Amino acid sequence: xxxxxxxxxxxxxxxxxxxxxxxxxxxxxxxxxxxxxxxxxxxxxxxxxxxxxxxxxxxxxxxxxxxxxxxxxxxxxxxxxxxxxxxxxxxxxxxxxxxxxxxxxxxxxxxxxxxxxxxxxxxxxxxxxxxxxxxxxxxxxxxxxxxxxxxxxxxxxxxxxxxxxxxxxxxxxxxxxxxxxxxxxxxxxxxxxxxxxxxxxxxxxx
Amino acid sequence: xxxxxxxxxxxxxxxxxxxxxxxxxxxxxxxxxxxxxxxxxxxxxxxxxxxxxxxxxxxxxxxxxxxxxxxxxxxxxxxxxxxxxxxxxxxxxxxxxxxxxxxxxxxxxxxxxxxxxxxxxxxxxxxxxxxxxxxxxxxxxxxxxxxxxxxxxxxxxxxxxxxxxxxxxxxxxxxxxxxxxxxxxxxxxxxxxxxxxxxxxxxxxx
DNA sequence: TGCAATTTGTGGACTCAGCCCATAAACTGG
DNA sequence: CCAGTTTATGGGCTGAGTCCACAAATTGCA
Numbered sequence: 001x002x003x004x005x006x007x008x009x010x011x012x013x014x015x016x017x018x019x020x021x022x023x024x025x026x027x028x029x030x031x032x033x034x035x036x037x038x039x040x041x042x043x044x045x046x047x048x049x050x051x052x053x054x055x056x057x058x059x060x061x062x063x064x065x066x067x068x069x070x071x072x073x074x075x076x077x078x079x080x081x082x083x084x085x086x087x088x089x090x091x092x093x094x095x096x097x098x099x100x101x102x103x104x105x106x107x108x109x110x111x112x113x114x115x116x117x118x119x120x121x122x123x124x125x126x127x128x129x130x131x132x133x134x135x136x137x138x139x140x141x142x143x144x145x146x147x148x149x150x151x152x153x154x155x156x157x158x159x160x161x162x163x164x165x166x167x168x169x170x171x172x173x174x175x176x177x178x179x180x181x182x183x184x185x186x187x188x189x190x191x192x193x194x195x196x197x198x199x200x201x202x203x204x205x206x
Numbered sequence: 207x208x209x210x211x212x213x214x215x216x217x218x219x220x221x222x223x224x225x226x227x228x229x230x231x232x233x234x235x236x237x238x239x240x241x242x243x244x245x246x247x248x249x250x251x252x253x254x255x256x257x258x259x260x261x262x263x264x265x266x267x268x269x270x271x272x273x274x275x276x277x278x279x280x281x282x283x284x285x286x287x288x289x290x291x292x293x294x295x296x297x298x299x300x301x302x303x304x305x306x307x308x309x310x311x312x313x314x315x316x317x318x319x320x321x322x323x324x325x326x327x328x329x330x331x332x333x334x335x336x337x338x339x340x341x342x343x344x345x346x347x348x349x350x351x352x353x354x355x356x357x358x359x360x361x362x363x364x365x366x367x368x369x370x371x372x373x374x375x376x377x378x379x380x381x382x383x384x385x386x387x388x389x390x391x392x393x394x395x396x397x398x399x400x401x402x403x404x405x406x407x408x409x410x411x412x
Numbered sequence: 413t414g415c416a417a418t419t420t421g422t423g424g425a426c427t428c429a430g431c432c433c434a435t436a437a438a439c440t441g442g
Numbered sequence: 443c444c445a446g447t448t449t450a451t452g453g454g455c456t457g458a459g460t461c462c463a464c465a466a467a468t469t470g471c472a
Binding site: 246262267 | 456457458459460466467468469470
């Protein structure tokens with residue numbers, strides 16, 4: 001077990017010859033030229049100067065490339081929840097999601113939201129999308145359950161997936177709105193506010 | 207263009223030598239023995255006495271086999287919505303979803319809900335699940351938009367995905383509850399009621 | 413009876429994602 | 443110089459999904 005990260009200088013072993021960023025950049029160029037569906041992992045890797053297998057040292061799946069920006073912002077969700085303070089759970093979740101959404105301005109549209117129609121094999125986008133949604137739902141449900149001690153597990157999970165899928169629908173709408181889309185946050189707020197309202201008060205404070 | 211279905215007797219062309227049911231039965235046996243992940247399309251087809259390619263004459267994807275029962279019940283959703291009458295849109299949706307859910311008793315658990323952990327390639331279950339959810343969301347959003355003339359598209363879509371994902375979470379909970387799970391409908395009702403409440407009144411009648 | 417049209421079954425070939433493995437290369441510290 | 447560690451690479455493999463050409467089975471029509 002070595003506590004050092006993969007980039008510290010004094011670390012044993014062969015240093016990395018590439019980076020996630022290089023592969024992302026290579027992929028972006030190819031996606032623009034050919035679309036995601038017509039781009040193979042082999043092409044991305046060679047374009048970045050590495051071999052196909054090396055690609056899998058940096059990403060677990062091709063579809064991860066569609067979600068890089070989203071994944072980065074979602075890493076902040078736990079902190080955003082903690083920062084939301086001891087308020088009512090649905091309010092805390094709403095504030096935290098708006099905080100994460102505030103990362104996305106009109107020019108920062110994730111690949112995942114622009115390549116909706118042009119996916120290769122059946123439901124590659126769907127798979128990657130739902131796997132992310134359920135990971136975050138697990139997080140949110142745990143948060144709510146901890147805040148509302150003894151709350152019904154189904155209620156926590158129901159709220160988590162409902163609010164997240166409403167937010168996702170808002171992101172799709174936002175991405176499809178064209179150049180005048182503005183910021184993501186207002187879209188998300190409009191979509192999740194009714195969900196939060198419907199669940200407000202159902203998570204009794206401990 | 208031939209209006210006759212694939213089973214009418216007077217239809218030209220070679221009659222079908224197999225059926226969806228035969229393939230489903232073959233698949234069920236193999237899934238019980240080997241799990242979904244360890245069963246190949248080739249095995250299912252041979253077990254049903256046809257070739258691999260013929261499988262794709264009856265199903266579009268291997269994962270369709272996980273959703274046969276669900277798909278059959280979901281076909282009733284449009285009729286259930288129409289039957290829900292001219293009541294408030296969120297009420298109509300709630301009643302229609304409970305109607306569909308009433309198909310599922312304690313012994314009728316779809317494969318999709320029992321093979322959650324044992325999928326083959328990354329996110330095969332997720333892909334098939336989300337593709338179904340978004341198809342039904344499209345339906346629901348259209349229904350609500352028609353009922354509430356001039357309503358915000360984002361609000362309609364947000365409600366549709368929120369209520370459906372809450373129902374899906376309920377189904378997961380239900381399937382995981384073991385032999386004493388009872389009927390699906392109460393689970394669904396508990397999960398979607400708050401969502402419907404949050405959106406109630408937001409779809410002004412025309 | 414024969415012939416076109418139509419529909420299904422089938423085998424073969426292909427692409428590509430994802431996975432595993434053995435080996436080489438590049439670095440560390442002793 | 444050596445042992446340990448980490449990355450890079452090539453090779454091979456499985457399996458889903460697609461395409462295509464051709465055979466087989468049925469229809470209606472001449």
